[in-house]
Amino acid sequence: MEDKKDLVTGIGFFSLGIFLLIQSLLLENYNGVVAGTDPGIKFLPIIISILLILDSILLITTNIIKARTRRIEKSNNSISVLETIDRNKKLLLTIVILIVFPFILKPAGFLISVSVFTFLLLRILSNSRWHKSVITSLLITLFCYAVFGYLFKIPLP
Amino acid sequence: MSDFLQALLLVFNIKTFAFIFFGTFVGIVFGALPGLTAVMGVALLMPLTFFMPAHYGLPMLIAVYCGGIYGGSITAILINTPGTPASAATTLDGYPMAKRGEPGKALSIAVIASGFGGIVSVIVLTFLSPILGKIALAFGPIEYFSLILIGVVLIGFLSSDSIFKSIIAALMGFVLSFIGMDPILGLPRFDFGNYHLFQGISLIPAVIGLFAISEVFVMITNIQTSTDDIKPIKKVTYAKPEVFLRNIKTLIKGSLIGTFIGAVPAVGSSTGGWISYGEAKRASKNQDKFGTGCAEGIIASESANNAVPGGAMIPLLSLGIPGDPVTAVLLGGLIIQGLTPGPNFFLKHADTAYMIFIAFFFSNIVMVLLGLIGVRFFAKVLHIPKHLLATIVMILSLIGCYAINNSIFDIKIAIVLGIFAFLMKSVKVPIAPMVLALVLAPMFEQNLRRAMILTEGSIIPFFQSPVALFFYGLCILLMIGLRKTKNTNFCEKNVKK
Numbered sequence: 001m002e003d004k005k006d007l008v009t010g011i012g013f014f015s016l017g018i019f020l021l022i023q024s025l026l027l028e029n030y031n032g033v034v035a036g037t038d039p040g041i042k043f044l045p046i047i048i049s050i051l052l053i054l055d056s057i058l059l060i061t062t063n064i065i066k067a068r069t070r071r072i073e074k075s076n077n078s079i080s081v082l083e084t085i086d087r088n089k090k091l092l093l094t095i096v097i098l099i100v101f102p103f104i105l106k107p108a109g110f111l112i113s114v115s116v117f118t119f120l121l122l123r124i125l126s127n128s129r130w131h132k133s134v135i136t137s138l139l140i141t142l143f144c145y146a147v148f149g150y151l152f153k154i155p156l157p
Numbered sequence: 158m159s160d161f162l163q164a165l166l167l168v169f170n171i172k173t174f175a176f177i178f179f180g181t182f183v184g185i186v187f188g189a190l191p192g193l194t195a196v197m198g199v200a201l202l203m204p205l206t207f208f209m210p211a212h213y214g215l216p217m218l219i220a221v222y223c224g225g226i227y228g229g230s231i232t233a234i235l236i237n238t239p240g241t242p243a244s245a246a247t248t249l250d251g252y253p254m255a256k257r258g259e260p261g262k263a264l265s266i267a268v269i270a271s272g273f274g275g276i277v278s279v280i281v282l283t284f285l286s287p288i289l290g291k292i293a294l295a296f297g298p299i300e301y302f303s304l305i306l307i308g309v310v311l312i313g314f315l316s317s318d319s320i321f322k323s324i325i326a327a328l329m330g331f332v333l334s335f336i337g338m339d340p341i342l343g344l345p346r347f348d349f350g351n352y353h354l355f356q357g358i359s360l361i362p363a364v365i366g367l368f369a370i371s372e373v374f375v376m377i378t379n380i381q382t383s384t385d386d387i388k389p390i391k392k393v394t395y396a397k398p399e400v401f402l403r404n405i406k407t408l409i410k411g412s413l414i415g416t417f418i419g420a421v422p423a424v425g426s427s428t429g430g431w432i433s434y435g436e437a438k439r440a441s442k443n444q445d446k447f448g449t450g451c452a453e454g455i456i457a458s459e460s461a462n463n464a465v466p467g468g469a470m471i472p473l474l475s476l477g478i479p480g481d482p483v484t485a486v487l488l489g490g491l492i493i494q495g496l497t498p499g500p501n502f503f504l505k506h507a508d509t510a511y512m513i514f515i516a517f518f519f520s521n522i523v524m525v526l527l528g529l530i531g532v533r534f535f536a537k538v539l540h541i542p543k544h545l546l547a548t549i550v551m552i553l554s555l556i557g558c559y560a561i562n563n564s565i566f567d568i569k570i571a572i573v574l575g576i577f578a579f580l581m582k583s584v585k586v587p588i589a590p591m592v593l594a595l596v597l598a599p600m601f602e603q604n605l606r607r608a609m610i611l612t613e614g615s616i617i618p619f620f621q622s623p624v625a626l627f628f629y630g631l632c633i634l635l636m637i638g639l640r641k642t643k644n645t646n647f648c649e650k651n652v653k654k
Contacts, residue, residue: 005583005585006319006584009322009584013325023347027346034426034564037608037609037612037613038341038606038609039344039605039606039611039614041339041341041342041344044331044335044601044602045332045335045346048328048332048335051324052328052329052332055321055324055325055328059319059322062321074509080547088379090378091374091378094373094551095557095576096406098551098572099371099572101429101568101572102312102568102569105296105565105568114552114556115490117552117555121547121548122492122543122544122545122548122554125543125544125547126542127544136545136548139521139534140549144552144553144556147205148556148560150566152205152209152560153208154208154559155560157561157565
């Protein structure tokens with residue numbers, strides 16, 4: 001399992017490296033006074049993308065060598081995609097409300113968006129009663145408003 | 158002298174002390190709770206300092222840093238799980254001592270050794286950084302480049318079992334730093350036509366995303382973890398002064414090792430603790446007692462890891478180069494206050510520099526006081542429900558990101574980086590090298606390109622400067638030394654986290 005993860009990591013960063021290299025090559029260098037001596041804006045991005053590609057290749061190859069030398073253990077408890085999603089339901093739901101949060105912050109305002117977000121997060125993460133979650137979320141929201149809005153006078157949305 | 162007195166007056170007022178107390182308390186709680194770290198505490202409180210004068214905000218952040226490193230030892234001693242990686246070596250003797258029925262003794266040894274280490278590092282910081290700053294005034298781009306190179310190379314050598322993964326993390330920090338204007342000509346790079354990306358990625362939303370939001374995700378995946386094995390401390394018996402007098406050599410040696418390790422860019426507290434522990438064991442007459450709950454082991458580890466913050470401030474203040482992830486975040490805190498650390502810092506802002514030293518000193522004193530008084534309380538803190546903790550950290554992270562620039566885009570950046578960091582953590586790619594590289598990369602590029610403009614594209618002058626050659630040599634020696642330390646890290650495998 002660990003080997004597989006490393007392989008995926010290596011392939012992922014290799015692809016990212018290729019993408020960055022292409023993007024770096026597409027950058028246009030400045031042709032002004034220091035143009036002859038300044039390595040330019042694409043110099044370091046190109047080097048870093050090449051290093052990222054090389055490092056990912058090394059990660060992939062060491063991983064393949066490791067997998068070959070080690071006896072491949074077939075695990076009987078392989079998990080299906082559905083099971084994985086079920087196991088990480090809380091995490092996925094948190095990510096969903098987190099992605100929505102910045103989009104509702106301005107239209108709904110600080111107090112409503114933060115109290116709703118906090119309430120939903122508490123509901124996702126714990127099995128406590130509804131009224132307990134409502135009170136806790138309101139208390140957290142009021143505390144944040146008091147500190148950021150009232151004490152530090154930050155113009156909250 | 159007048160600068161020192163001015164700084165003393167700034168720190169000596171009720172409000173500053175209240176912020177130091179608050180910061181130390183928050184730091185200890187963050188350090189003690191597994192999953193929350195000193196760097197997360199500093200990053201979360203940083204947005205608040207934007208709205209405070211420097212003599213309130215900076216002492217508070219410094220206090221969080223000191224308290225956070227010590228706080229890790231509480232869980233290391235009570236449940237054999239270090240609250241922060243810095244206290245990993247403390248578990249080896251701290252937990253057996255607590256198991257023997259002496260948790261109060263173990264915790265008091267840890268806090269006093271931590272305070273001692275912290276104060277020694279402050280003394281070194283006070284005397285060494287102005288001298289280093291003066292020397293650094295003569296540095297040109299080549300010397301600066303070679304100095305930053307040490308940090309850049311070393312971050313690839315640390316933090317992870319796999320060197321390739323550490324290097325990937327460091328390279329990703331570089332990639333993030335490329336977004337926005339380039340540091341020499343101000344031309345746009347990788348902004349994909351987005352106005353917000355043209356401004357570049359701000360350090361604070363990036364750090365909050367990488368450290369705080371990703372850690373909340375980790376907490377959510379382990380939300381069922383029980384803290385039932387934490388027994389309440391019924392009777393507190395403190396360590397006697399003889400314990401420290403008997404181990405004074407270890408105490409001083411540990412403090413100096415920690416300060417030195419902290420001063421090396423990118424090395425960090427956990428390495429300091431391990432090296433000091435290994436050295437104390439090597440030099441001890443009672444080698445066989447190490448690992449069975451001996452005071453010397455706790456003293457070695459704790460004096461060193463709490464000396465690291467003071468050490469890490471040396472390159473930050475005198476050269477403008479952060480020594481570890483927390484100082485990388487603190488650099489953001491200084492910039493918020495309109496202060497740019499570096500060789501000129503002591504000339505332009507001597508009073509602020511002295512204020513930082515004094516705040517460091519008092520933070521350590523407050524940490525010892527709180528640590529000794531709050532032995533029972535901090536054990537109770539570990540019972541805070543994880544779902545509540547995750548919710549509070551998440552909401553503070555989001556509002557903190559917004560507060561800096563009143564920008565919703567910053568919240569989006571933090572969320573995207575939080576998800577990215579969580580994915581990196583799940584495949585065991587460390588995050589700390591990424592943050593350090595994010596801070597070091599613009600300085601690295603700026604000095605490299607400036608140097609190349611000065612040398613008209615030639616690389617020969619890079620090997621003609623004696624200072625640069627010294628730094629290259631030091632870099633090679635440190636690489637060999639750290640690799641050796643890591644390979645012979647006999648203890649690390651025995652620790653849970």
